[in-house]
Amino acid sequence: MxxxxxxxxxxxxxxxxxxxxxxxxxxxxxxxxxxxxxxxxxxxxxxxxxxxxxxxxxxxxxxxxxxxxxxxxxxxxxxxxxxxxxxxxxxxxxxAAAAAELREVVVTGVSRATEIRRSPVPIAILTRREISLNANTNVIDAAVRGIPGLSAVTTGPNVSKPFIRGLGYNRVLTMYNGLRQEGQQWGDEHGVEVDGYDIERVEVVKGPASLLYGSDAVAGVVNLLPALPSGPEGRLRGETLAEYQSNNGLVGNSLGLNYQRNGLQTSFRASHRLARDYRNSADGAVYNTGFRELTLTGMAGVSKNWGSSHWYLTLYDNQQEIPDGSRDSLSRRFTRQVSESGFDDIKNRPLVTDKELDSYVIGALHQRIRHYRVFTKTQVHLGGGELHLLLGAQQNRREEFNHPTAPAQPGLALDLTTYTYDLRYHLPDWQGLQISLGSNGMGQLNRHQQATDFPIPNYDLLDAGGFLLLKKPLGKLELSGGLRYDTRLVNWTDFYVASNPATGFDGQAAAGTAGATLQFPAFRRRYRGVSASLGASYVATERLTLRANLARGYRAPNIPEIGSNGLDPGAHIVYLGNRTFEPEFSWQQDVGVLWHQPTFDASVEVFHNYVQAFIYQARLLDDAGQPVVIVPGNTTYQFQQAAARLYGFEASLNLRPAALSWLAWNSSVALVNGGNADATLRENQGADGRYLPLIPPLRGRSEVRVTLPAGPGRLTGTYFRATVDGSARQNRFYALDNTETATAGYALLGLGAGTTLTTRAGRPVAQLFVQVDNVFDTAYQAHLNRLKYFEYYAASSGGRAGIFNPGRNMSVKVVVPF
Known part of the structure; x- marks a missing residue:
């Protein structure tokens, strides 16, 4: 040391x-x-x-x-x-121009810098250029558009949770520049606390990445990477960005600065986004879907021949409205809650006015999420090898204000503090054998503040694991494999709740308080797991690459799954956990074929994933088979555990004809099937319980892009594009207790254009991006849209139930570098 x-x-x-x-x-x-x-x-x-x-x-x-x-x-x-x-x-x-670059170097999921096509683990990337082409309300939506096999569960336009091949929440590890993102991932009603304007690149591992990252990476990893300073030394560089989106009136602004000199590097970015309620042709303006978001990001570091060290500090502050979907039964106009749940008559709530629907003011019923992050990344050349060290601390403060008679009183108030370490050493190559070993883990404390609802207990968590990874090139063949062991300790003490006469609401109470009830009995348990991976890639020819990988993933149950016992007001769900749960273990097989040449690029990835002790939610029923209602107006779910099986494929085809260098056609398709693999459970549940919940339907995307040749003028890189996003009808859904319903298929047309204005010397002055999504204003519901199930009536006028996705949206984005 x-x-x-x-x-x-x-x-x-x-x-x-x-x-x-x-x-x-x-x-x-x-x-x-x-x-x-x-x-x-x-x-x-x-x-x-x-x-x-x-x-x-x-x-x-x-x-x-x-x-x-x-x-x-x-x-x-x-x-x-x-x-x-x-x-x-x-x-x-x-x-020289290429159709698509399969030689991109990645580090996420493979420990050392590795070409995508030589990695046995399926990895996909998305660059900032591709992110900028689309109109996105968050960085996860941007990644979903560009990476087959990646989808998202959404709750409005700014709340997206990444899913990889049908698995999400704590099964997908989201990272910011290598630091694991810890912010109540189990919740549905908030997204990833990252500035989308600051992301230079997204790397996605599709399949178990537990070998490198431990628990919570059993489905894969989404790594959001910011840019390092660029440009001439000793000169302040940066960019300003302004964006407007018509559907929800989103106004976005961002300022980025960076400077470097003699190996010293520093950068700063401030971004602000503001949006009102979004609209569609079925619902009109959807009440309480606006948001206001502020992010600040700073970095300082040094890069020398001995290595590098960088420090990051970020602040994220988001006020996000909470829709509940209540409406007038005849007009289908949205209504708003004005009384507490015990006195609230859902059928007689007042109508939301047009002024409220068109306002940028954040409503009284909303959530506020603040996320603070500080960490350091250091790389040192040591003993002929490389030492990598990451140390980080972050705090996630989440408040949900759901009391209309006391708008300043949060129903949910959680402080989650996490300390993270990641230490890796890449030994010098020995006869071509590359050896990496390391350890990573975290300590975590979750505490309730002055709240009235307590869906999970206060808890302490300690997690650690170590791994060994080997890679051996043998000519055209490259073998890699590794082994990892993890341990996680979870514990909490007795947690009591009692009525607070001063506020009229429930609150946390000390043991022995008059009228107090024990909501969370004390709990202490250690979870252990072994992860492993074995894979190979074979460069059959300069154009053809074959690869395969077998991986065992491990995930310890998260806190809601084992300890929840209360209402999550933002989700309108009462969750009940199961303290006897065992860890999940998965076995996944991946086989891929990649073809690459300057004018033609294609790939096919096939996977099969068997998950032991898969944890899922099921609506709780009484002895008569009727849904249990603990809190009026909220559904009750209890976590269950059974074996599951998922399988599917992703395929892509990219063309750039040599005779038509100005034309590019890119297309992709992804399919995942998820089913209950427990024979006894299938027999008891019947056809309704045959499939897993939250499985995306067959999805495809195709884009034609025309880039004009450079002319004598001051415009360069001018392009026009047309995209079609399509989803097939989803008939394979978790139908038990009407948890899910079938979802109709749809196809959405998008049109876009852009250009770069330059000086006479060729220096870029401004970049302009224009995009129109859902050109025909199609009314549709995505299968993973939670708002689809926000419906209070068994039958609705017009035959439409739930809330629909956003309608037509035109966006204009201007980036000015300096």
């Missing part, structure tokens, strides 16, 4: 003779390639070129260097040069 601290605090003791690498990245027509990546793999250095394609890498060790330049849509180029100490070496690249 003394040696590590010395390397972190006194890097100058390791400084060798160095020089500077500089140059430009252009395309075949000698036009700048903005924001291309330039890397020196052997030295562990890299930068992002600026908007003019220029780059500069200081403090490069003198001697032979290999320089790699890459960018989405281009074939990667490599140069071998010799750098003289104290001098600047200028290197220029000319990148």
């Amino acid at each position: 003394k040696l590590i601290l010395l390397l972190l605090l006194l890097p100058q003791v390791l400084l060798a003779q160095t020089g500077t690498l500089a140059g430009t990245v252009r395309d075949a027509q000698q036009r700048p390639v903005p924001f291309a990546s330039v890397a020196l793999p052997a030295a562990g250095l890299g930068v992002t070129a600026d908007a003019r394609g220029t780059f500069r890498v200081p403090d490069v060790p003198a001697g032979p260097v290999q320089v790699v330049a890459s960018a989405v849509g281009y074939v990667r180029a490599t140069r071998n040069e010799t750098l003289v100490a104290g001098q600047t070496l200028n290197v220029s690249f000319a990148l």
Whole structure:
């Protein structure tokens, strides 16, 4: 440890003779390639070129260097040069166009930098350029549009939970720049606490990633990666962004700044978004779906030849309205709650006025989520290998204001504090064998504040695990595998609830308080699990790659699954847990075929996943088979456990004809089937319980994009695009107790265009993106839209039940770099 601290605090003791690498990245027509990546793999250095394609890498060790330049849509180029100490070496690249780049380097899910096609684990990426092309209300929705096999459970336009191949919540690990995101993932009514404007790249692991990350990655990983500073040294660079969306009047603004000099790097971003209720042709304006969001992100660090160290600090503050779907039975106009639940007559609530539906003011019934995050990432070249250390702390403060007679009194108020570590060491290669070992884990404390509803207990959690990963290239064949052991300790003490005469509501009480009830009896249990993975990739030809992977995933039950006993007011559900649950274990097999050439790109991924002790929700019934109602106006669910089986595929086809270099056609399709694998349970539940809940239907997406050749004017990169997003009818759903219903299929047309305005010297001045989604204003309900089930009447006028997804939306986005 003394040696590590010395390397972190006194890097100058390791400084060798160095020089500077500089140059430009252009395309075949000698036009700048903005924001291309330039890397020196052997030295562990890299930068992002600026908007003019220029780059500069200081403090490069003198001697032979290999320089790699890459960018989405281009074939990667490599140069071998010799750098003289104290001098600047200028290197220029000319990148050839490619249909789609399968050589992108990723680290999520594979421990070391690995090409996507050489990874036996299915990994997909989405770049900032692709994110910018679409109108998104959050970064998860952006990723869903661009990555087959990824879907999201939604509760309004700004609340999206990622699902991978039919599994979500605590089965998907969401990370921000490698730090696991901890913010009450079990809840439906809030999204991921990350600034979407700040994300440079999204990496998604499709399949068990428990080997590297432990519990909660049994379905995969979504890693949201911000950008590091780019551009010339000693000069402040940045961008401003402004966005407007017509459907909900979203107004978004963001300012990003970055600076670097002599290896010192710093960046800052502030973003603000404001939206009113969204609209569709079936419901009109959907009451209480607006939001107001503020995010601040700062980074400071150093990058030298000994390694790098960066510190991050983020603040997220979101006020999100809570829809409940109550309406007038005849007119179907939305109504609002004005009385407490015991005195609330749902059928006689007052109508929501047009002024309220068109207002940016956050309603009295809303939630506020504040997320604070500080962490450091350090990489040190040590003993011929590389040491990676991540240390982080974050706090998630979640309040739900659901009392109309006391709007300042939160019904739910939780403080979740998490401390995280991740330590990895990549040993020097030994006869071609790459060995990585490490440990990661977290400590967590969850505490109720001055609330009235208590769906889960106060708890303490301690989690730790260690892993060993091996990778061995054997010519065209590459083998990889590993083993991991995890342990998690969960405990809480007796938790009492009693009526508070001062407020008239229930509140947390001490043992022995008059009238107090024991809502959460004390609990203590340790969960253990072993994860493993074995995979291979085979480059049969320069164009054809085959890969396969077998993985065992592990997930400890989350707190609601074992301990819940109360109302989650935002979800309008009373949850009941099961203290006897065992961990989930899954066995997943993946087989993939990838074909890559400059004008044609295709892939097929097939998977099968068997989950032991799968945990799911089921509506609680009484002895007469009728739904149990504990809190009026809210449904009651209890967690169950049984074996489950999921299987399906993803396929993509991308074309860029050589004779039509201005044309690109990209398409993808994804299918997942999820069923109950417990024979006894199938027999007892019948056909209604045959399928798993929250399984997305067959989904496809196709895009045609036309990019105009560069002309003599000041516009460059001008494109026009048309997209079709389609979902088939979902007839395979969890029908027991009417938990889910069939969902009709739909197809949505989108049209878009964009361009970049440049100076006469070719420097970008502004980027413009225009997009129209759901052009025909189709009324539809996505199967994973929770608002589909927000309906108070058994039969509704017009035959439409629940709330529909957003209708036609036109967005305009302007980005001005400086």
